[in-house]
Amino acid sequence: MPSVKFSSKRLKYIHDLALVDPELINFQMGHWQAGEVPIGNYSALSHIEAINELVPILDKLFREVGWQPLKSVLS
Incomplete structure (x- = not known):
């Protein structure tokens, strides 16, 4: 069975997810x-709470991989 090697950065990313x-x-x-x-219509999930929980996590992950926000022509 082949062994899989992960970098410490990759392991941290997997742990965070x-x-x-x-x-x-x-x-x-x-x-x-x-x-x-x-x-x-009948969902018990609050999309506002879900978004509020996800945004900090996604922002952190995006920063770690070097993504930067771009201004949208839609906003």
Whole structure:
């Protein structure tokens, strides 16, 4: 069986993602099944709370990989 080597930066990234609720990852990525739509009429998930929890995590990850915000022509 081949061994997989991860850098310490990669392991930290994996650890940080492991702390995120899988439901929030599905919400962000759009990966949900029928009956689990997080922004549906009968959903108990607050999209405002989900976004407020995800933004700091995503901002941190984006900074770590060097992404920078760009001004949108839409805003």
